[in-house]
Amino acid sequence: MTITAAMVKELRESTGAGMMDAKKALTEVNGDMEAAVDWLRTKGLAKAAKKADRVAAEGLVGVAVAGGKGVAVEVNSETDFVGKNADFQNLVRDITKVALGVGDVAALKGASVNGKTVEAALTDAIATIGENMTLRRMASVEGDSVAAYIHTAAADGLGRIGVLVALKGADNGIGKQIAMHIAATAPVSLSESDMDxxxxxxxxxxxxxxxxxxxxxxxxxxxxxxxxxxxxxxxxxxxxxxxTLLNQKFVINPDITVAQAAKDAGVEVVGFVRMAVGEGIEKEKEDFAAEVAKALQG
Structure with missing residues (x-):
């Protein structure tokens, strides 16, 4: 039986499985949709669908630097406990390294990591670890040099807040100091001219x-x-x-601005990224009384 794109799409939507997994399931059972769902369930690949509506607002931010480019990637999970899982940490670290070679999240999802697409690797991790996970976003900066800093690190290059600072000129240590400043102050933009x-x-x-x-x-x-x-x-x-970063008082020396601190160090800040886990995600909250009421109604 010919497996059509529409059939693959329908199976993906009903199970949350990846495209290649859905196609393989349909091929294995000769196009029988119900059997394909069962096939995916037996492989643990349909487990993700049951969790897709749960809010993933925890997780990790990973940072990586190569030459004059730095990337930050956020991969979310449902609980902060998963952020301590070694397999999850290794996956986020690998995805972050892959991100150095792509331009956006869409390209990153389709990029190869450990012999499969990033999207497929996340689906496998969902089935293995048992929580919904999402590759939420990535951002990058470029300069003559790039400094990276992780605040509240969970492991090397991974934590709850990741910062990148791109500099014009050779970094002599000022880059990390400015990155730590950014982690603490969360500037809205680099300067007045590039503010939204x-x-x-x-x-x-x-x-x-x-x-x-x-x-x-x-x-x-x-x-x-x-x-x-x-x-x-x-x-x-x-x-x-x-x-604005350049106009803020430098936390290490409040008598001067960040721009002046950079100038004194012989460099110029040309870009930055500050990425914090879960920022902007609406977490569903339910008070205890409502939870009890729901249980009684059930």
Whole structure:
């Protein structure tokens, strides 16, 4: 029987198995869909489907550097316990190394790791370890030199927060210091010029409304021109100083900015990545009373 792409798609959607596994299952049972599901279940490859709707917000960030390129990769799991699993750690480390040779997550999923695609390797890990896992994202930087730092490391090159710093010039140790600074301060962007315009607009709207409201409630309100030309620009300047890496006060020496610290060291910061496990993922939470109520209803 001819195995069509539509059949493979249907089996993948119903079981969560990888494309090649789904195709092999259908081939083994001559296209019988129910038998193919059973075949996958016996191989442990359909186990992933039962877990696909569970939130994977833990896991590890891996970092790797080769020459003038650095990559950071986040692989999520359901519990932080899995982050301590040696097999999971080795898989994330291997995936991160593979990421040095690709440009985005889509390419990474299809890239080869240990004789199979990254996507297939994750599916196998789900069946073996028993938790939903996702390759969520990757990011890279390039420069004359790249420094990497892992905060709360679980193993070499793996942890909950990964930082990369790309420098123009030879790194003499300042790169790691700046990376540690980034881990602590979580800057929004490198500089004011490359900050997301929507972030700037939102902050400007907030500061404008706040300044006008405070002025209206003041016993001695200032002229509107002072608010628009002095107060609001002053607050925006402070915002940029606090949220852009180059303008932040260097944590190791708060008397100078990060940009000045880099300059004093003979380098220039040209890019950075700060990646933290689970940031931006909505975790489903249920209070104890609701949990008991659900159990009683069951």
């Amino acid at each position: 315009p929507t972030v700037v607009e939102r902050e400007l709207a907030v500061q404008t409304a706040k300044a006008l409201e405070e002025n209206a409630a003041s016993a001695k309100p200032k002229p509107e021109a002072v608010i628009q030309n002095n107060i609001i620009p002053g607050r925006m300047k402070k915002f940029f100083e606090e949220s």
